[in-house]
Amino acid sequence: MPAPETQNLLQQALAHHQQGRLPEAAALYQQVLQRSPREPDALHLFGVLMHQSGQHETGRQLVEAAVQISPERPEFHSNLGQILKALGKPQEAEAAYRQALAKAPGFVDALANLGALLQERGAVAEAIGFLQQAIRKEPGHANAHMNLGNAFRKDGRIEEAEAAHRQAASLAPISEETHANLATTLMDRDKLKEAERSLKRALLLNPALAEAANSFGFLLFNLRDYTPSGTWFKRAILLAPCYAAAHTGLAELAYFSGNIEQAIQHSEDALRFAPDDPQIHLRHAIRLLAAGRLEEGWLEREWRHKMPDRVRRIGLPPVWRGEPLAGKRLLVCAEEGVGDEILYASILPEVTQQGAELVIECDERLLPVFRRSFPDALVHAYARAGDGFRPVQKYDWLPKDKPVDYAIDAGSLALYFRRTLSDFAKTRPYLKPNPERILQVQNMLGQTGDRLKVALAWRSRKSSAFRDVHYTALKDWLPLFALPEVQVFSIQYGENWDTEIKTLERETGHAPTVLPDLDLTDDFDDILALVSSVDVLICPSSTLGWIGGALGKETWLFHPQPLFVQYGTDGFPGFPSIKSFAKPFEDGWEQTVSEITATLRSKAAK
Known part of the structure; x- marks a missing residue:
């Protein structure tokens, strides 16, 4: 035990430290160490303070000295792990956390810190185990709940992530990190307005939080407010120049504005700072393929095997x-x-x-x-x-x-x-529909008259704020339904499409025709038979487009530009029967629908 005077100075220093008065605390820690250079608590707490001030190497030296003097203290090892993590030494940090747990197997801070590190390193299942153990020991440990939410999110368990992040924000309402992490999960769940409120709380608590600035950029991107979105990504980079996610955000903006080369530059920046992040590699692959850089793109796409939810x-x-x-x-x-x-x-x-x-x-x-x-x-x-x-x-x-x-x-x-692009020339129609099913569908179509027959899908199966920018609404196609020389049949799949059709017909008197007894979601013989039997298939970039191309059927594919499967061309290499109806990402669908309608009218006239 230190002498009473030294102990009194140490307690005063700790009080300043806990209240955030770091310069005052630092001065008192130094006084303690002048009196007792081998005082382990002073070495440890001064090292933690140095780490909190951004002087991680000095902090490491001080805490390591404390560990040498008192190796049995688990909190020393755990905080050394935090400093080593900040120094970019995750393996050494993990060893320090495990050493803390060897000294005290139920030490909650070490359990929470090790869980956080493991989820960042991709050992998600093990991380979840440690974090749940920490919460069982201390249910009110906000950081453990927050890190458990991060681990659940990385594992694709978004509902559980939201619950954990809500608990963390409730336990630590003045922590900017808990609100920022909750916002990220709310964005995953397409709860954008609630995510915006959480991000504003985080930024109010800490305007310099780069993670919150970056998330605000992605939130605005999902809300299609693109210029302010870029401003927030740049702000995040100013706050944390090596923050890979913000560089990825700029890459997304550049890509969807049609500047593919700039997008590639930004994603290369992101990869310099996060070279082992499979998601960044996958987005980089899409940009390379969209630029026609096929070999590089396919190699980057192999990173999909390292995604945590990969089979x-x-x-x-x-x-x-x-x-x-x-x-x-x-x-x-x-x-x-x-x-x-x-x-x-x-x-x-x-x-x-x-x-x-x-x-x-x-x-x-x-x-x-x-x-x-x-x-x-x-x-x-x-x-x-x-x-x-x-x-x-x-x-x-x-x-x-x-x-x-x-x-x-x-x-x-x-x-x-x-x-190379020339390799796609070898592709020929390769899927074979069921001839009997085609006859059945053709008989159904024959009963509807001799107008030009069109199969239409207006969206994909899944819907979200980010995905929906790639798809139309059924009401966007009213000009097409009004063409007297064209008969439009629904080939929409998924859920709730029948409600959309009934609503549009009730409100406007127009809607696509639904053929009875066809399962256009799960029965691919039905799907292929309908595609084979109509004159034209109209669809977004989805499974249906590849079915049309695989059958050699005339397929009109509407989509925002760029679309990576065009590989830098105006068409679809390997699929000459697919025609592109493209629009800039920021534009609405009116012009595209008008162009398709006019082209159909001309085709019907011929």
């Missing part, structure tokens, strides 16, 4: 990396979206031309279509276990009599077969 595949043969395929058996694993499965199936005929025997994995809904289209392949529907946040697929179904030599995800085939 974990158990029991796969070795990954195919371009070895000769003659006489070999290749498993092509399904991508995680049915649209991508259909898109990258365009490459499969070229794989078989190299002498490979294919085993194709697909969504169960595609099973009859793929078996009909690729009759020489073994086609198997995947069974996905786990949940949407940690999906797992096992491959114990692979044939044993003739083992599979290699495996590759369908999208990764582009690395080897789509290196």
Whole structure:
């Protein structure tokens, strides 16, 4: 124990420290150390103060000295971990936190700090375990709730993230960080107005919080208020020049304004500061592909395998990396979206031309279509276990009599077969619809008269503030429905589309025709039969567009510019039957709908 006078000085210093009077606290800590240079509490607390003042290296030296003197103190190890983390030494920080827990297994601060570090490093499941343990020990630990929300969010468990962040904000109402983190999760849940209120609280509490400024930029971006959005991203960078997320925000703005080269520059800046962030790499891949830089883009897209919610595949043969395929058996694993499965199936005929025997994995809904289209392949529907946040697929179904030599995800085939634009010229229509189902649908269409027949989808399956900018509303198509020489049939899929149609018909007297007894969400034989039977398919950039292209059907695809699958061209390489009706990102859909309507009127006249 220090002498009474020294102990009194230390208590005074700690009181100043706790009240935020750092210069006064620092002066008293120095007095203590002049009297007792090996006083561990003074070394430790002065080191923490130096760290809080931004002098992390000095703080590290002081706290390490305290640890040398009193290695049994768990709080010393835990705070050393915080300083090492700030110094960009995550492995050493993790070791310090674990050392704290070795001294005191239930030490809540160390549990919370280790959980936060692990979720940032991608060990999300382990992080959640430590954070939940901290909360069980101390239910009112606001930082543990906040970090648990961050871990849930990173794991894709958005509802649980929101609950944890709300609890953190309730426990620490004057903490800017809790409100900023809550706002981010509210944005994920499309609760934009509530997110705006949380961000304003965070910025009121700390106008210099770079994370809040960056989130405000993305909030305004989602609200389509683009110029102020850029101002907030730039403010975040001024506050924290190495903040990768804010550079990514500028990249998004540049991309959607059509300046792809500038977008690439901004995303390269982001990657300098966060070289291991798979999401930033994936967005960078889209920009490179949109610029026509195919090889670079496909390589960057391989970072999707490192996303935390990526399917974990158990029991796969070795990954195919371009070895000769003659006489070999290749498993092509399904991508995680049915649209991508259909898109990258365009490459499969070229794989078989190299002498490979294919085993194709697909969504169960595609099973009859793929078996009909690729009759020489073994086609198997995947069974996905786990949940949407940690999906797992096992491959114990692979044939044993003739083992599979290699495996590759369908999208990764582009690395080897789509290196240049000329490679797309090899693509031919490759999906085969059910002939009997086509006859049934044609009979239905024949009963509606001899007008030009058009299938229309006006949006995608999912809706959110960010996604909806890519899609129209049904009412936008009233000029098309009014054309007497055109019969419009709905090919919309998903939920609530029937309510949209009934509402529009009641309010305007116009609406697309719905064919009875067709399942246009889950029955791909029905979908392919309708697309095959109409004169024109009109749709956004979605699964339907690739179906139209895969059938060689005249497809008019409306979309904002740029669209990365055009690979820097005005069309859709590999899919000559798809025609682009593009608009600037910031414009409405009126001009595009007017152009499509006029083109249809001309086509009907011919």
